[in-house]
Amino acid sequence: MYNPQLDSDGNLKHLLTIEGLPKRILNQILDTAETFVGVAERDIKKVPLLRGKTVCNIFFENSTRTRTTFEIAAKRLSADVLNLNVGTSSQSKGETILDTVDNLIAMHADMFVVRHAQSGAAHFIAQHVRDNISVINAGDGRHAHPTQGLLDVFTIRRYKPDMHNLRIALVGDVLHSRVARSEIHALTTLGVPEVRVIAPKTLLPTGIEKMGVQVFHDLKAGLKDVDVIMMLRLQNERMSGAMLPSAQEYFKTFGLTQEKLKLAKPDAIVMHPGPMNRGVEIDSSVADGSQSVILPQVTYGIAVRMAVMAMLAGGTA
Amino acid sequence: MQLPNPETLLSDISTKILAHLANPELSENSALVGIHSGGVWLMQRILSQLKTAISYGTLDAALYRDDYSQRGLKAEIQPSNIAFNVQDKHIILIDDIFYTGRTTRAAMNELFDYGRPASITLAVLINRGGAQLPIKPQIVGAEILLRSNQSLQLSQDTRGKLHLSLETDDMSATNDLKASNV
Numbered sequence: 025m026y027n028p029q030l031d032s033d034g035n036l037k038h039l040l041t042i043e044g045l046p047k048r049i050l051n052q053i054l055d056t057a058e059t060f061v062g063v064a065e066r067d068i069k070k071v072p073l074l075r076g077k078t079v080c081n082i083f084f085e086n087s088t089r090t091r092t093t094f095e096i097a098a099k100r101l102s103a104d105v106l107n108l109n110v111g112t113s114s115q116s117k118g119e120t121i122l123d124t125v126d127n128l129i130a131m132h133a134d135m136f137v138v139r140h141a142q143s144g145a146a147h148f149i150a151q152h153v154r155d156n157i158s159v160i161n162a163g164d165g166r167h168a169h170p171t172q173g174l175l176d177v178f179t180i181r182r183y184k185p186d187m188h189n190l191r192i193a194l195v196g197d198v199l200h201s202r203v204a205r206s207e208i209h210a211l212t213t214l215g216v217p218e219v220r221v222i223a224p225k226t227l228l229p230t231g232i233e234k235m236g237v238q239v240f241h242d243l244k245a246g247l248k249d250v251d252v253i254m255m256l257r258l259q260n261e262r263m264s265g266a267m268l269p270s271a272q273e274y275f276k277t278f279g280l281t282q283e284k285l286k287l288a289k290p291d292a293i294v295m296h297p298g299p300m301n302r303g304v305e306i307d308s309s310v311a312d313g314s315q316s317v318i319l320p321q322v323t324y325g326i327a328v329r330m331a332v333m334a335m336l337a338g339g340t341a
Numbered sequence: 342m343q344l345p346n347p348e349t350l351l352s353d354i355s356t357k358i359l360a361h362l363a364n365p366e367l368s369e370n371s372a373l374v375g376i377h378s379g380g381v382w383l384m385q386r387i388l389s390q391l392k393t394a395i396s397y398g399t400l401d402a403a404l405y406r407d408d409y410s411q412r413g414l415k416a417e418i419q420p421s422n423i424a425f426n427v428q429d430k431h432i433i434l435i436d437d438i439f440y441t442g443r444t445t446r447a448a449m450n451e452l453f454d455y456g457r458p459a460s461i462t463l464a465v466l467i468n469r470g471g472a473q474l475p476i477k478p479q480i481v482g483a484e485i486l487l488r489s490n491q492s493l494q495l496s497q498d499t500r501g502k503l504h505l506s507l508e509t510d511d512m513s514a515t516n517d518l519k520a521s522n523v
Contacts, residue, residue: 035413052416059401059420066423068454071404073414334404339413 028150036335038150038159041168042209050213054178056331057324063100064326073334074103077134081107082124083162084140089298090162090172093322094137097329103337106133125149129157135337136160143167158336166202171332172297173206175325177214179317180252182324183293187211193220193246193288194237196256196278196305199227203297204256205235212236222246224278226268243278247287255280255296255306271304281307285315293317347495347503350466350482355387357480358433358464362395370459371431372396376448377419379437379495382503383466387435396425405447427456433480437495439465442476467505469493 027044031037036049063071079098081091091107098105110124125136135158138146143165150159163169184190192211198204198221211219212235221232222240233239240246247253258274268274280294294306294316302308311318362368373395375384381399388397403418434448445463452458464480469487487493492508 056414056418059404059418062420062422063404066455070454072450073404073409334414338409339411 028147035339036332038146038161039170039332039336040147040150040159040161042170042173042206042213043168045209045213047213047215050174050177050210053174053328053331053335054181056335057174057178057327060100060327060330060334061324063330064323070100070102072102074098074101074337077103077337078132079103079105079135079137079333080128080133081105081137081162082110082128082139083108084110084121084138084145085163086111087139087163089322090139093325094160094162094171094329097326097333098135098137100326101330101333101337103135103333106131121145121149122152125152129153133157135333137162139163141165160332160336163202166200166205168206169202170206171325171329172203173210174332175321175328176203176207176254176295176297177210178324178328179295179321180211180293182320183317184251188215188217190216190252191218191220191250192216192252192254193222193240193250194254194256195222195243195246195280197227197258198223198232198256199229200259201256207254208235208237220246220250222278224268224274243280243284244287247284250288251292253280253285253288253292253294255294255300257297257299258301258305260301271301275304275307279303279305279307280310282309282313285310285313291315295321297321342507344493344505344507345467345483345485347466347482347505351383351386351503354383354464354466354480354482355390358387359391361433361462361480362391367431368393370429371433372398372425372427373433373435374398374400374423374448374452376434376436376444377401379466379497380435381419382495382497382501383437384435386501396430398423398425400448400451402444402447402451405450407443407447421451423452423455427452427458429457429459432458432461433464434461435464436478437466438493439463439468439478439481440471442472442474445476445478446474466495467493 029038029040063069081094083091095105136149137160138149139162145164146159146161161168161170194204208219219237220240221237222243292315294310296306296318300306300311302311362371373384375381377399400421401419403415449461463478465478466482468478468481468484490510494506496504
């Protein structure tokens with residue numbers, strides 16, 4: 025089957041979505057990321073791999089954390105980095121996406137990191153660029169956010185190495201979450217036996233069961249004996265109409281508190297992709313508590329993004 | 342071609358490394374660094390023969406290779422692990438087969454990102470000839486001249502015993518010939 029993300033030798037060419045990526049590639053990204061964790065712990069946090077390459081972060085939608093971690097990842101690989109917040113530049117003057125991209129290619133860009141509110145934007149750019157240019161999807165609409173999904177899986181693997189023996193719960197706004205989708209694909213591909221989604225009916229996409237997950241509408245029942253709790257952000261800015269009564273009401277039924285955390289396994293880890301709404305989906309005492317691995321997720325996010333860029337940029341000469 | 346027994350070569354370079362470390366100036370401030378994978382197997386065997394504790398670490402050097410643009414990143418990289426302070430250390434860098442010298446260059450560059458060593462000595466099981474850089478191993482188990490279409494590999498079995506295997510690629514031999522005719 026043709027996969028636009030792989031070249032003819034089966035190597036990673038673009039990273040657009042985790043869906044359809046073979047287990048071999050997922051494991052290669054995660055294993056390569058282990059190497060880059062070590063690089064960040066040295067005095068000189070830099071390797072010469074992407075020396076002379078230019079990475080363009082094109083963000084048609086704002087995201088400080090994702091852009092910053094991609095920027096730092098590229099810089100630690102010795103690449104030159106261009107950051108474009110297109111929302112504030114030529115697009116507002118009427119330039120099309122492909123014109124923006126063509127202009128950057130004329131400046132000899134080697135890699136594009138693309139964030140866009142429209143699903144499929146990164147895919148569209150990947151089809152347009154020449155063979156020696158790679159595209160990484162940094163979030164497209166409700167569709168996918170593969171590096172976030174990968175860094176979450178990497179974090180889980182670091183704390184719970186036996187992936188074949190895990191019970192993982194994703195809690196909250198699955199409907200608007202591209203992270204949830206990317207993560208479910210990655211977890212099921214890597215052989216995690218039990219993935220649960222816990223959410224009110226209004227925040228679940230129809231047919232979610234077909235992705236191989238168990239659905240719960242009651243947080244307490246869903247958290248019972250899980251190893252990993254992945255809280256999702258309540259995406260206020262993506263909500264249209266009245267899907268929820270109020271943030272306070274949501275916290276009462278779906279917010280993670282110390283008391284509810286006790287229902288999970290005693291050594292369960294708590295994750296959140298950020299930015300957190302404290303007191304809406306997660307209580308501060310849990311977010312800052314001993315079971316939280318929310319900040320390690322950020323640190324590992326850099327290593328995972330370095331691994332993806334390093335796998336994409338080589339072998340093009 | 343009759344290949345030497347790698348176990349014999351290992352005990353030979355172990356003896357040479359122990360003699361090297363016997364120099365009182367070096368012994369206090371030395372460290373062993375193995376290059377993945379063969380160099381790490383050799384280092385572990387050498388460590389088990391040392392009577393005194395010594396700092397040690399492992400390097401992959403994949404992130405410093407000069408063929409990244411041509412070949413990309415290899416699929417299986419091992420994390421480097423240098424937990425000691427490299428600054429002012431006398432380092433004995435250990436690899437299995439010395440060929441073009443490019444791996445050694447990459448490993449040295451990586452080491453320098455951890456600190457400025459006082460010196461680096463290169464120890465290898467076999468020097469197969471064909472250096473393309475002004476780099477030469479100081480401690481060598483054996484010298485065996487091989488052609489560019491031959492590939493010499495060190496492997497370790499489940500009991501930890503070392504083995505050498507030699508493969509010849511006849512296709513690339515023809516290509517070499519064609520290239521030299523041009």
